[in-house]
Amino acid sequence: MNPRVVGANLFVKLMSVYREKTAMFFTLAFPIILILVFGTIFMSQDNVAFHLCVQDLDRTDSSTQSIKTLESSGKFKITRVDPAINAIQYVRDNKVNLVLVIPKGFERALLQRIVLGDADASVTITYIYDPSSSSVSTKMQILDAVFAGINQQMSGKPPVIRSVEKSILTKKYRFIEYFIPGIIAMAVMTLSLFGTVNLNTELRQKGIIRKLSTTPITRTEWILSDILYQFILAVISTIAMLLVSYAVFNVKLHLDAWLPAFILLDVFAFVGIGMILTRFVKEAQSAAAAANAISFPIMFLSGSFFPIELMPGFLQKFAKTLPLFYVNEGLRASMIFEDNMAALRYSSVIGVFAAVVFVLGIMATKWEEG
Amino acid sequence: MTKETTYAIVVEKLTKRYGELLAVNDISFTVGKGEVFALLGPNGAGKTTSVEIIDTIRAPTSGKVTLLGMDVTKRKYDIVRRIGVLPQGFSSFDRITVRETLQFYLRLFCCMNTDIDALIELVNLKDKTKEQYKNLSGGLRQRLGIAIALVNDPEVVFLDEPTTGLDPRARREVWEVLLGLKEKGKTVFLTTHYMEEAELLADTVAIISKGEIIAMGSPGELIENNTKYLDLTLQSVDEKAFEVVRKMGFDPLLDNHRDIKVRVEHTDDVQKILSAIKDAGALYLGLDVRKPNLEEVFLKLTGEALHDGYVEEKGAE
Numbered sequence: 001m002n003p004r005v006v007g008a009n010l011f012v013k014l015m016s017v018y019r020e021k022t023a024m025f026f027t028l029a030f031p032i033i034l035i036l037v038f039g040t041i042f043m044s045q046d047n048v049a050f051h052l053c054v055q056d057l058d059r060t061d062s063s064t065q066s067i068k069t070l071e072s073s074g075k076f077k078i079t080r081v082d083p084a085i086n087a088i089q090y091v092r093d094n095k096v097n098l099v100l101v102i103p104k105g106f107e108r109a110l111l112q113r114i115v116l117g118d119a120d121a122s123v124t125i126t127y128i129y130d131p132s133s134s135s136v137s138t139k140m141q142i143l144d145a146v147f148a149g150i151n152q153q154m155s156g157k158p159p160v161i162r163s164v165e166k167s168i169l170t171k172k173y174r175f176i177e178y179f180i181p182g183i184i185a186m187a188v189m190t191l192s193l194f195g196t197v198n199l200n201t202e203l204r205q206k207g208i209i210r211k212l213s214t215t216p217i218t219r220t221e222w223i224l225s226d227i228l229y230q231f232i233l234a235v236i237s238t239i240a241m242l243l244v245s246y247a248v249f250n251v252k253l254h255l256d257a258w259l260p261a262f263i264l265l266d267v268f269a270f271v272g273i274g275m276i277l278t279r280f281v282k283e284a285q286s287a288a289a290a291a292n293a294i295s296f297p298i299m300f301l302s303g304s305f306f307p308i309e310l311m312p313g314f315l316q317k318f319a320k321t322l323p324l325f326y327v328n329e330g331l332r333a334s335m336i337f338e339d340n341m342a343a344l345r346y347s348s349v350i351g352v353f354a355a356v357v358f359v360l361g362i363m364a365t366k367w368e369e370g
Numbered sequence: 371m372t373k374e375t376t377y378a379i380v381v382e383k384l385t386k387r388y389g390e391l392l393a394v395n396d397i398s399f400t401v402g403k404g405e406v407f408a409l410l411g412p413n414g415a416g417k418t419t420s421v422e423i424i425d426t427i428r429a430p431t432s433g434k435v436t437l438l439g440m441d442v443t444k445r446k447y448d449i450v451r452r453i454g455v456l457p458q459g460f461s462s463f464d465r466i467t468v469r470e471t472l473q474f475y476l477r478l479f480c481c482m483n484t485d486i487d488a489l490i491e492l493v494n495l496k497d498k499t500k501e502q503y504k505n506l507s508g509g510l511r512q513r514l515g516i517a518i519a520l521v522n523d524p525e526v527v528f529l530d531e532p533t534t535g536l537d538p539r540a541r542r543e544v545w546e547v548l549l550g551l552k553e554k555g556k557t558v559f560l561t562t563h564y565m566e567e568a569e570l571l572a573d574t575v576a577i578i579s580k581g582e583i584i585a586m587g588s589p590g591e592l593i594e595n596n597t598k599y600l601d602l603t604l605q606s607v608d609e610k611a612f613e614v615v616r617k618m619g620f621d622p623l624l625d626n627h628r629d630i631k632v633r634v635e636h637t638d639d640v641q642k643i644l645s646a647i648k649d650a651g652a653l654y655l656g657l658d659v660r661k662p663n664l665e666e667v668f669l670k671l672t673g674e675a676l677h678d679g680y681v682e683e684k685g686a687e
């Protein structure tokens with residue numbers, strides 16, 4: 001292995017991409033766009049405050065007090081609907097998905113029950129809702145829970161079963177913070193895989209590979225220079241993603257040596273896979289198609305975008321056979337949970353995988369023509 | 371002297387099969403040190419296959435190739451340091467400049483201190499050193515390719531169709547570079563389907579057709595041994611002249627209703643025809659006597675034209 005040879009290769013590759021600025025821009029922009037889009041969606045989920053319309057037909061102190069209680073729970077932003085309006089019509093006209101109607105006689109029923117002890121006295125609150133809206137059932141469940149709590153309190157008996165929330169984390173993390181390590185892992189994978197496949201098929205078609213076979217460069221030098229090159233691109237891309245995440249979403253992530261370590265393992269694994277692919281798929285177009293066929297399922301099934309716990313059991317088992325799963329989980333272990341032992345566990349799995357694939361990649365690389 | 375010191379290349383019973391296809395069929399030849407050797411043949415004859423086996427890009431099916439005294443299948447790593455190769459249809463990194471490209475290839479041959487500027491001068495690319503590869507014309511690209519093949523100061527240079535696809539002027543510029551190599555005493559192995567190229571540059575020409583070498587020798591020898599005739603053309607003749615030539619026992623062809631083409635065995639025959647026409651009082655305005663070239667040698671040996679574009683391209687030049 002000669003560092004000068006690796007350096008010469010690296011220089012040519014970096015110069016080529018540096019001078020092709022539009023291609024470089026779009027390569028870097030893709031994961032950033034994902035972060036911006038998904039980040040915006042998740043942001044509204046992080047501080048959920050449902051919009052709720054309430055029509056108070058009773059207009060008494062009790063009904064006003066009840067609405068205030070709902071509001072102060074922090075879960076709802078309340079809009080009052082004029083009692084003179086037909087609530088069903090209101091739902092249709094204003095494209096809201098739920099109006100809560102407090103009936104006339106609300107206060108009276110409460111007084112009968114609490115003060116006079118009339119066990120039969122009760123009051124019915126009506127949900128007027130649009131079933132075609134996807135979030136409305138969540139809203140109604142939350143309302144049910146709130147009313148169940150009120151009922152239980154009014155009955156004056158202490159609850160038999162209580163629940164207490166205890167997070168396994170010392171601090172609470174947001175969805176966007178969960179999402180970013182996955183996007184980094186995924187972006188590095190696509191960069192390395194497509195970069196390797198595209199570069200190698202292009203060089204083969206240009207006859208450069210044949211030319212290189214008549215120079216003293218070795219396969220190890222060739223692959224190492226590719227890995228170094230992809231690693232540099234991956235680091236640039238990761239820095240760009242992190243800058244955007246910090247600036248736009250004010251994320252709080254723990255950054256330490258695990259981050260470059262996992263990026264490097266990610267690069268090794270997928271440059272190796274790319275080398276193996278280019279050996280067997282000679283045409284540039286079919287090579288890109290093969291890279292797509294491999295990367296898409298990996299991207300979606302290894303938990304880059306959402307936790308694999310959301311998938312059916314057999315897919316969860318399958319996810320654990322995918323190399324990217326270990327990069328995702330490893331990055332989360334270090335960046336969110338700050339769990340070095342877990343990061344070490346995940347890194348050893350992906351490390352063994354990367355080493356095997358790297359050796360296979362060297363063996364699969366062939367200068368000579370048949 | 372031993373074989374190794376006399377010959378740069380020794381090819382013995384070389385055969386290459388691609389599945390069913392027999393691309394190179396049992397060829398043998400030698401190339402001396404300092405010799406310019408041309409493999410001349412039409413498309414698909416097996417030129418690239420042969421040259422790529424010799425310069426270690428491909429593996430042979432059977433046979434033995436010794437390059438600079440080393441078996442090409444066993445000592446590739448030692449061989450590549452001492453040869454320079456321009457593969458067929460070679461191109462380079464689009465966004466890398468001429469100078470950077472040469473520096474890149476030079477670094478692959480560690481610890482060589484080739485003078486890049488002298489090399490650039492040799493292939494006449496002095497005012498293009500900062501130009502990126504994608505902006506170079508075909509002729510400039512081939513000249514850069516030749517310069518790349520020379521970065522390690524090789525003892526043997528392999529050039530696979532260095533002028534195919536170039537216009538006549540660019541081709542001549544490449545020829546000039548190659549003549550310079552010849553002058554420097556480099557061993558050059560060239561493939562081509564242009565007979566002028568082989569005739570101009572090569573000390574030895576091997577004609578290859580359908581994977582077999584069907585004739586070999588210096589261009590002069592090949593023409594001498596295979597064609598014993600001259601082509602006489604009489605321009606703007608009248609009808610009487612045609613009759614005169616026919617009656618002398620020759621087989622004249624009337625071209626364009628104005629020119630007579632006739633193939634004769636000896637220079638004497640030319641003399642006889644001209645005086646007979648004169649005696650008959652017939653007229654001609656011009657006259658051309660041409661010795662056959664390698665194209666005709668090839669035609670005679672194989673019954674095929676060397677390449678389709680031959681007639682048109684000659685006309686274009």
Ligand SMILES: Nc1ncnc2c1ncn2[C@@H]1O[C@H](COP(=O)(O)OP(=O)(O)OP(=O)(O)O)[C@@H](O)[C@H]1O
Binds near residue numbers: 411
């Ligand atoms: N890799 C390959 N696999 C299968 N057949 C091949 C391969 N390379 C060449 N051939 C076939 O072998 C024969 C000789 O090809 P070769 O490239 O050696 O010819 P050539 O003389 O260099 O032709 P050209 O002037 O077109 O470059 C052709 O019929 C070609 O189709």
Ligand SMILES: [Mg+2]
Binds near residue numbers: 530
């Ligand atoms: Mg060829």
